[in-house]
Amino acid sequence: MFDIAVALESQFDEVHYLDFYRDIFPEGSFEERGVYEDGKYNGIAVTISKGSKRAKRLTVTDDLDAITDMAASDDFCLMSPISYVGKSRKSSNARFMYAMTIDLDGLESLIQWQQLMDQIDREPGVLVGGWGLPRPTYLISSGTGLHLYYVFEKPIPVFKNIVEQLEKLKKRITWQAWTQGASSLHDKVQYESLFQGFRVVGTITKDGGRCRAFSVGRKVTVEYLNQFVPEEYRATSFVYKSDLRLEDAKKKYPEWYQRRVVEKRPKNTWTCKKALYDWWIGKIYGGADQGHRYWCIMTLATYARKCGVPRETLENDAYGLIPFMNTKGDAFTEDDVLHALEAYTDSYITYPIDTIVVRTGIPIEKNKRNGRKQADHVKLMNFIRDEINGNKNWREGNGRPSKQDIVEEWQCQNPNGTKKQCKDQTGLSYPTIRKWWLDHSEIFPLYGEGDEIIRYVTKRIVEEYNRLGVKARGENKRMDMILAQQAAELRKFTRTGAMLSLSESERREKAQELMDLAEKIAYSEGISEEEAYNRYLKYRPRDERLQEQAKQMVFAESEVDAGLLAGCAANGIREISVMPDDEYMNYLATDCVDALFPPKNGNQIK
Incomplete structure (x- = not known):
């Protein structure tokens, strides 16, 4: 078996673990033990004792004594080259990144080692023999794997826009390290988060040895790393650590200081039912594969946090998945699970669905039917079409509305109203x-207040649910009542005139509220934030909204008569979808069969 440590010894000088960490975190980078210093932060390490599954956190101060304590133990220890505020390693607490680390697995032969050495010896822009790699500052033997440390000349502030660019850059460098001949896992690249913790140098490895560091090159800049990747992967808008003090920031950015420092206002979050967590465990059993297993467990941790699942339950479930994970490739260990469980923080609650799909390799079908099964959806759409076509008593003639219609119409117009106000x-x-x-759980505010047709159809949908024997429960509604009300209240501020009537600080606050609400709706609906904004928040004339809703309906040719056209025209609908009768019946039958017998490519009834 190829020994990475022996190969490193033959070419590079070994560095003591304390010298290694002092080079990454120069003296003065962290607080002194027991002394609070404005503008300084600390490192955070995670340790787990042999035979235990409970992780402990250690604060690494400027004396690096915690590093010495870990090296003297037989604990499994992780740490990222990042400083944090507070005691939690969640990404929102990260302050400065001192190094970028690439994890390389599958290096199993001398030929692969020589290929890696050739890559890091190659000049930027030279593509002969494949993509090269920036020369690392250090190479770390972590047992069976190799860590490439790119230590920055100056720490980089971990702002959101900078993180996004560095994530893109790191992903590309990782791809180049894994796919150009240095790894046997070239077709199963393992991409890791920018905040990922790595085995602490000087501590014990999986095989009982010690994690060792070897000096390979100089400290780097982002500009240097950019030279080795295509232009579209480069980080171009970033800054290095500033000398700006908190007191200066208070003067320069007073509103930010008031909101984030004085008021300590957190980013808005929301929770889901445990069914989401259980559903993802099922998805793991159905689709986890090598190269994606870490991300599958990490996503499980994010869903656990979002659904309020206790950490103990999460750990039992995650460690219980190890035997299954080991059937999907090389050894998947408790260490891998511990890495992934670091995502059990509030900062990962809004983890985007599209990112989950890419990183886990598990497709997630976005829900477009308000939580209804397809057969029920088809029946309800037929019912909606009947409502617009005027086939129900409540739409016929100009007679006096029934008492039921008066009450339900008043409720639709006043969703928060009381019985006394109605009287x-x-x-x-x-x-x-x-x-x-009607109870609130029976009202489905699909598109907000103001759409008369939708309000009428909504109350009739409840009746149709009851007729079909389908209980109108809260989880079946398209959008949470609270979110719908917030959207109705904020929608007017997407008009330029409404925004201009506010002060500058109020405009910024409303803009942030709109962004946060779009993010919540996007998660609730399984759509992008842009689509959530355009569909639910962006102000549009009533006619335009009704036309958009009409696009979701299909009519049989025989149904299109003067009454239907007049009803559509009266409500601003200028375009509807029409099918020949025989094609329309095939369309309905196919949807119903698909609902009863889910196909791979769709059933076709002839």
Whole structure:
């Protein structure tokens, strides 16, 4: 078996673990033990004792004594080259990145080692023999793997826009390290987060040895790393550590200081039911594969946090998946699980669905049917079409509306109204109001207030659910009631005139509220934030909104008569979808069969 440590010894000088960490974190980078210093932060290490599954966190101060303590133990220890505020390693607490680290697995032969050495000896821009690599500052033997440390000349502030660029750059360098001949796993590249912790130099490895560091090159800059990757992967907008003090920031950015430092306002979050967590465990059993297993467990940790699942339950489930994971490739260990469980923090709650799909390799079908099964969806769409076509009593003639219609219409227009307010405004008696009063769980605010057709159709959908024997429960609604009300309240501020009526600080606050709400709706609906904004928040004339809703409906040719066209025209609908009768019946039948017998490529009924 190829010995990475022996290969490193033959070419490079070994560095003591304390010298290694002092080079990454120069004296003065962290706080002194027991002394709070404004503008300084600390490192955070994670340790786990042999035979235990419970992780402990250690604060690494400027004396690096915690590093010495870890090296003297037989604990499994992880640490990232990043400083943090507070005691949690969540990404929102990260402050400065001192190095970028690439993990390389699958280096199993002398030929692969020589290929790696050739890559790091290659000049930028030279593509003969494949893509090269920036020369690392250090190479770390972690047992069976290799860590490439690119230590920055100056630490980089971990701002969101900078993180996005560095993630892109790191992903490309990782790809070049794994796919150009140095790894047997070239077709199963393992991409890791920018905040990933790595085995602490000087501590014990999987095979019982010690993690060792070897000096290979100089400290680097982002500009240097950029030279080795195609232009589209380069980090171009970034800054290095500034000398700006918190007191200076208070003067220069007073609103930010008030919101984040004085008020300590966190980013808005929301929770889901445990069914989401259980559903993802099922997806892991159905689709996890080598190269994606770490991300599958990491996503499980994010869903656990979002669903309020206790960490103990998460750990039992995650460690219980190890035997299954080992059937999908090389050894997947408790160390790998511990790495992935670091995502059990609030900062990962808004982890985007599209990113989850890419990193886990597990497709997630976005829900577009308000939580309904396809057969029920088809029946309800037929019902909606009937409503617009005027085939129900509530749409016929100009007669006086029923008491039920009066109560339900008033509720749709006043979703937060009380029975007393309804009595005062409609003149109906309390017994009549109580008889026809709908609970909030029976109201489905699909597109916000103001759409008359949708309000009428919504209340009739509840009746149709009852007729079909489908309970109208809260989890079946398209968008959470609270989110819908927030969208209705904020939608007016997407108009330029409404925004201009506010002060500069109020405009920024409203813009942030809109962004946060779009993010919440996107997660709830399984759509992009841009689509959530355009569909639910962006102000559009009523006619335009109704036309968009009409696009979701299909009519049979025989149904298109003067009454339907007049009803559409009266509500600003200028375009509808029409099918020949025989094609329309095939369309309905196919959807119903698909709902009963889910196909791979769709059933076709002839």
